[in-house]
Each structure stands twice: as structure tokens, then as C-alpha cells.
Amino acid sequence: MNTIEITYRYDGVEASLRTRPADAEAARQRLNDGNRAFAELFTRHDEGLRVSRRVIPVDPHDLGLLPSGDAPQQRPFAAVLGCADARVPVELIFNEGPNDLFVVRVAGNTLGEDVRGSLNYAIDHLGDNLKLIAVLGHSGCGAVTAAVDVFLDPAGYFALASKHAIRAMVDRLLFIVEASAKKMAEAFGPDISRHPNYREALIEVAVVSNAALSANTLQREVERRHAHAVSTAYGVYLLAERTIWAPRRATDDVLGLASPPDDPLGFVEFGDAVLRSRRIVNLIGS
Numbered sequence: 413m414n415t416i417e418i419t420y421r422y423d424g425v426e427a428s429l430r431t432r433p434a435d436a437e438a439a440r441q442r443l444n445d446g447n448r449a450f451a452e453l454f455t456r457h458d459e460g461l462r463v464s465r466r467v468i469p470v471d472p473h474d475l476g477l478l479p480s481g482d483a484p485q486q487r488p489f490a491a492v493l494g495c496a497d498a499r500v501p502v503e504l505i506f507n508e509g510p511n512d513l514f515v516v517r518v519a520g521n522t523l524g525e526d527v528r529g530s531l532n533y534a535i536d537h538l539g540d541n542l543k544l545i546a547v548l549g550h551s552g553c554g555a556v557t558a559a560v561d562v563f564l565d566p567a568g569y570f571a572l573a574s575k576h577a578i579r580a581m582v583d584r585l586l587f588i589v590e591a592s593a594k595k596m597a598e599a600f601g602p603d604i605s606r607h608p609n610y611r612e613a614l615i616e617v618a619v620v621s622n623a624a625l626s627a628n629t630l631q632r633e634v635e636r637r638h639a640h641a642v643s644t645a646y647g648v649y650l651l652a653e654r655t656i657w658a659p660r661r662a663t664d665d666v667l668g669l670a671s672p673p674d675d676p677l678g679f680v681e682f683g684d685a686v687l688r689s690r691r692i693v694n695l696i697g698s
Contacts, residue, residue, distance in 0.1 A: 446507030474511035520555025
């Protein structure tokens with residue numbers, strides 16, 4: 413039987429502190445490299461390798477495994493806003509260990525007040541260690557799917573009347589679903605809504621658009637708080653492929669976390685990149 417082994421390992425209490433990325437670009441590259449390493453584990457498994465192994469080094473300082481017995485200090489180099497979906501194990505898919513990532517998870521990775529408060533804490537109190545805030549959606553997101561279904565059949569909204577928390581989540585996502593549907597109609601014509609794969613394509617377009625818009629919003633929050641060493645990024649974790657998908661303007665490269673658009677023209681070009689990406693074209697054609 414083929415097996416996959418992922419091991420967290422430390423080599424003694426005298427080990428020096430693990431190196432942290434020097435800047436935001438290095439932090440983003442480390443996360444992208446980590447995701448590639450994670451995905452390759454499963455590629456080797458699918459190719460028939462008997463045992464696929466990955467060792468993630470753990471710094472004993474980050475687990476409190478020091479002779480002094482002192483509690484470890486927080487020193488994550490990146491914060492990640494992800495979905496609450498249990499199929500998205502954030503540290504694993506980025507090949508990171510304890511104290512590497514400050515993770516905030518909520519259904520639909522939406523920017524409610526509690527989420528903003530948690531991320532503002534990270535910006536204000538994690539010091540020079542924090543270099544990057546990444547917004548990570550995932551394919552087939554249930555929260556986005558709920559918003560798409562309400563958009564396609566508004567009568568379904570009434571079923572949420574007594575479910576205040578769920579309704580609030582859907583309300584936050586409806587704007588991006590409506591904008592995604594408008595973009596698809598402009599690109600493919602009004603009859604695109606009759607395509608048999610329209611619902612699935614709209615979900616995927618809305619998922620990545622939600623991540624990019626949230627990353628843009630957080631970048632403005634970072635700038636407002638004068639955290640000049642911190643940048644933001646967005647991406648979508650593809651459950652089947654185990655890779656990060658992030659269409660971006662001016663390139664056909666879609667793998668790995670990307671910087672969000674920073675102005676209205678940038679969002680127009682971002683939308684064009686999403687719709688010409690192979691993932692969407694394979695669903696509804698060019």
C-alpha cells in the first residue's frame with residue numbers, strides 16, 4: 413500500500429531559532445514553495461511511489477521545549493485569513509509548523525468585525541516578524557455557494573430569515589457574487605446564465621474575487637496603520653489538486669499566492685484574467 417508521511421521534527425533543545433523571511437516577497441515565496449512541496453507529496457503518491465515523505469522542521473523555541481521552561485513568544489511571519497472548512501489544513505498545505513502562521517478562520521473567509529479585529533491585532537502586536545497577510549479561499553466554498561444559490565433563486569433568501577448569523581455571512585458575499593455575474597455576462601453575453609456549468613463557474617469566479625477583494629481591503633488597512641513592512645496576497649486552495657490558484661493580470665501564471673489588484677483598472681484586468689484562466693474556460697468555454 414502506498415503511504416504519505418508528514419513529520420514534524422526537532423533536533424534538540426539547543427537548536428537555534430528557525431530563520432524567518434526578511435520581507436513580504438520572501439514570505440510569499442516561502443508559502444508558495446511550501447505549497448508546491450505539499451502538492452508534490454501527493455503527485456509522487458499518484459505516480460506509484462511506495463512511500464512519500466515530508467519532514468517539517470520544528471523549532472523547539474516555538475513549542476516551549478527549552479531548559480528554562482519559559483512559554484514561547486508569538487513570532488509568525490505571516491497571517492492567513494482562511495475558510496473554516498475542515499478540508500483546508502492551513503499549516504499543512506503551506507508546509508509550516510507551530511508559531512509560523514497566525515491563522516484566522518471563518519466561513520467564506522469574510523471580513524466581519526471580529527476577523528478585522530484579529531488581523532488588526534496581528535498587525536499591531538506581532539512586531540517585525542509579521543511580513544504578509546494572505547487571504548485564502550478554496551474551491552467549492554460552501555459559504556460562497558450559499559450566496560450564489562440565493563443570487564440565482566432569491567426566494568431562497570427567506571429561508572434564512574431566522575438564521576441571523578448565516579444571513580449576515582451571505583449578505584457579505586452577495587455583492588461579490590453579483591459583481592462576478594455581471595462580469596461574466598459582459599464577457600460571454602447574457603445567455604451565459606443558461607450554460608449548464610454556469611452555477612459552478614460563478615461559484616469559482618466569486619471565490620477568487622472574494623479573496624482578492626478582501627486582500628485589497630486588508631492592504632488598505634495595513635497602510636492606514638502604517639505597517640509599511642507588511643503586504644497582502646490572495647489565492648484559492650484547490651481541493652482536488654492541492655495547489656494554490658490565483659489568476660493575475662498581465663500574465664497567464666495562475667499558481668501560488670499573488671498580490672491583489674490595487675485600483676479599479678487593476679480589478680478590471682484581474683476579472684479578465686480570471687475569465688480567461690483555464691479553470692473557468694474548461695467549465696464554460698472561451
